[in-house]
Amino acid sequence: MKINNRFKKSLSMLIITIVVLFILNKVLDDYKLRVLNLCGIYIILGLSMNLINGFTGLFSLGHAGFMAIGAYTVAILTMPAPMKEMNFFMKPIVPFLANIEWSFFPALMMGGVMAGLFGFLIGAPVLRLTDDYLAIATLGFAEIIRVVFTNTQSITNGALGLKGIPASTNVWWSWGLALVTILFMTFLMEGSYGKAFNAIREDEIAARSMGINLFTHKVMSFTFGSFLAGVGGGLLAALLGTIDPNMFRIVLTFNILLIVVLGGLGSIKGSVVSAIIVTIAMEALRFLDESINLGFVKLEGVAGMRMVIFSIILMAVVIFRKEGLLKEN
Amino acid sequence: MLKIENMTMRFGGVVAANKFNADIEKGQIVGLIGPNGAGKTTIFNVITGVYRPTEGKIIFNPGEEEQDITGLRPDEIAKLGICRTFQNIRLFKELSVLDNVFIGNHLRIESNVFSSILKFPNYRKEEKMMLEKSLYLLEKVGLEDEKDGKAHSLPYGKQRRLEIARALATEPKLLLLDEPAAGMNPQETRELMEFIKDIKDEFELTIFLIEHHMEVVMGICEEILVLDHGSLIAQGDPESIQTDSNVIEAYLGVE
Numbered sequence: 001m002k003i004n005n006r007f008k009k010s011l012s013m014l015i016i017t018i019v020v021l022f023i024l025n026k027v028l029d030d031y032k033l034r035v036l037n038l039c040g041i042y043i044i045l046g047l048s049m050n051l052i053n054g055f056t057g058l059f060s061l062g063h064a065g066f067m068a069i070g071a072y073t074v075a076i077l078t079m080p081a082p083m084k085e086m087n088f089f090m091k092p093i094v095p096f097l098a099n100i101e102w103s104f105f106p107a108l109m110m111g112g113v114m115a116g117l118f119g120f121l122i123g124a125p126v127l128r129l130t131d132d133y134l135a136i137a138t139l140g141f142a143e144i145i146r147v148v149f150t151n152t153q154s155i156t157n158g159a160l161g162l163k164g165i166p167a168s169t170n171v172w173w174s175w176g177l178a179l180v181t182i183l184f185m186t187f188l189m190e191g192s193y194g195k196a197f198n199a200i201r202e203d204e205i206a207a208r209s210m211g212i213n214l215f216t217h218k219v220m221s222f223t224f225g226s227f228l229a230g231v232g233g234g235l236l237a238a239l240l241g242t243i244d245p246n247m248f249r250i251v252l253t254f255n256i257l258l259i260v261v262l263g264g265l266g267s268i269k270g271s272v273v274s275a276i277i278v279t280i281a282m283e284a285l286r287f288l289d290e291s292i293n294l295g296f297v298k299l300e301g302v303a304g305m306r307m308v309i310f311s312i313i314l315m316a317v318v319i320f321r322k323e324g325l326l327k328e329n
Numbered sequence: 330m331l332k333i334e335n336m337t338m339r340f341g342g343v344v345a346a347n348k349f350n351a352d353i354e355k356g357q358i359v360g361l362i363g364p365n366g367a368g369k370t371t372i373f374n375v376i377t378g379v380y381r382p383t384e385g386k387i388i389f390n391p392g393e394e395e396q397d398i399t400g401l402r403p404d405e406i407a408k409l410g411i412c413r414t415f416q417n418i419r420l421f422k423e424l425s426v427l428d429n430v431f432i433g434n435h436l437r438i439e440s441n442v443f444s445s446i447l448k449f450p451n452y453r454k455e456e457k458m459m460l461e462k463s464l465y466l467l468e469k470v471g472l473e474d475e476k477d478g479k480a481h482s483l484p485y486g487k488q489r490r491l492e493i494a495r496a497l498a499t500e501p502k503l504l505l506l507d508e509p510a511a512g513m514n515p516q517e518t519r520e521l522m523e524f525i526k527d528i529k530d531e532f533e534l535t536i537f538l539i540e541h542h543m544e545v546v547m548g549i550c551e552e553i554l555v556l557d558h559g560s561l562i563a564q565g566d567p568e569s570i571q572t573d574s575n576v577i578e579a580y581l582g583v584e
């Protein structure tokens with residue numbers, strides 16, 4: 001009865017979403033479509049960070065790094081050989097990657113798997129001891145990845161970045177995978193493993209005294225989160241068509257953290273709504289960074305002003321409304 | 330059921346337990362009493378793997394299939410069948426009452442995480458059983474009407490009962506209760522005593538409990554251990570403890 005009702009509700013939500021996307025896909029211009037795609041991608045990214053930081057209570061700041069791994073994996077696997085040759089004019093790409101050309105979906109999954117693998121490799125040693133250092137370790141990891149990608153010229157093309165990545169991401173991919181991620185998170189958190197993650201967040205001593213292996217559950221949550229971050233990064237690469245190591249700075253992680261905190265730690269709905277609002281606000285407030293001409297007076301924009309505003313909002317939320325702006329009750 | 334051999338637990342200069350020995354027989358209710366700071370909770374923490382003892386051994390199921398559990402992790406010990414409640418209640422506060430008990434079942438789950446996400450039949454079947462068991466246990470502790478509320482919104486006495494239900498969900502053979510009657514009124518305390526005897530029989534438990542309410546200890550324990558400054562000073566049935574001169578001096582007398 002209850003299940004059935006929920007199924008009907010979900011189905012109608014799904015149909016409405018598809019219809020809305022269909023219409024938006026027809027009427028929006030290229031720029032607005034890009035923002036729509038970004039919304040879908042940020043839903044995935046917000047949920048993946050919420051899984052680690054909100055639902056399991058770990059503190060990871062490695063998202064930009066996992067996204068970079070996903071983005072580069074997708075770019076290298078999907079770019080056709082001639083395009084690679086054009087990009088790698090300073091130093092040729094290593095031969096075994098030169099002629100690889102995968103289709104989008106397997107490449108995207110591979111991006112997730114690679115990110116998940118790295119998540120596991122960093123998570124396992126840190127989480128075995130204590131997760132106090134996870135924030136530092138992941139932050140360090142994200143910076144190291146950026147430096148490594150800048151210097152492995154024959155694989156990533158270094159600081160020059162990659163241009164002409166097949167633009168496979170469209171509204172169906174970004175929103176389709178966002179919906180899959182929402183389902184994944186809902187089912188995971190309803191089940192006994194997800195509840196065990198919650199228990200760890202609530203009280204580690206009680207959780208392990210009830211027989212929950214902290215290490216395996218934390219690593220599980222962290223690896224899933226990294227996988228999803230990799231998928232998000234891959235979608236982003238195939239949306240923008242161009243990537244370079246400097247895209248994946250800590251600011252990127254900060255944006256996602258903002259989504260998670262505003263939407264409420266441990267709230268799926270919150271992260272979804274917040275991802276959409278923050279993504280649109282980031283675009284809408286772009287004028288703050290540029291100069292505004294009011295006709296009679298010209299206001300000089302300040303680069304980085306948007307970030308200042310968002311940082312202030314973030315601090316205010318953390319201080320005055322820890323449960324997030326959008327979380328009910 | 331459980332044998333503690335020459336166990337010493339030192340925290341820096343503090344000797345919280347000193348060459349402590351105990352032998353808890355299967356099917357008994359054993360009480361552990363002693364003044365505040367005597368080291369009672371420390372003994373529970375050592376048994377459940379929160380601390381590794383400085384010296385000595387903890388043997389589970391002594392005899393044929395005995396297991397040395399000294400230094401195992403708390404989750405491993407819980408899986409073997411030793412579960413506990415906490416003196417300073419440690420519920421999963423923000424989670425629902427039902428979820429608290431449900432999570433107690435998780436250690437016995439056989440389906441993997443992917444079956445749980447994809448809701449495969451093997452997981453659904455297990456989940457259904459876990460849910461039924463959780464509801465049964467909530468009914469047992471009289472919290473079935475509060476199952477959807479958050480754990481921290483329950484009054485104190487009910488939180489203690491919820492902790493017991495959560496511990497029972499792990500299917501323990503040995504249940505450790507750290508001051509289960511603390512903060513309860515006389516009526517609740519009497520109900521608790523009946524409840525402890527009741528679950529002992531129903532779930533074939535062995536119970537080791539710390540308690541300050543003498544009424545509880547003398548009323549339901551078959552064997553009592555008295556601790557003072559980390560050392561065992563007396564041991565025996567309720568009558569002999571009440572007349573033991575060491576105990577009167579160290580503990581009952583001062584009260």
Ligand SMILES: Nc1ncnc2c1ncn2[C@@H]1O[C@H](COP(=O)(O)OP(=O)(O)O)[C@@H](O)[C@H]1O
Pocket residue numbers: 340343344345363364365366367368369370371372
């Ligand atoms: N983790 C710890 N670190 C340092 N001292 C501790 C620790 N745990 C307990 N103690 C000390 O051990 C002694 C016994 O404490 P405890 O076992 O809690 O006593 P009880 O439960 O009998 O009241 C106390 O002096 C206490 O301060």
Ligand SMILES: [Mg+2]
Pocket residue numbers: 369370371416
């Ligand atoms: Mg104590």
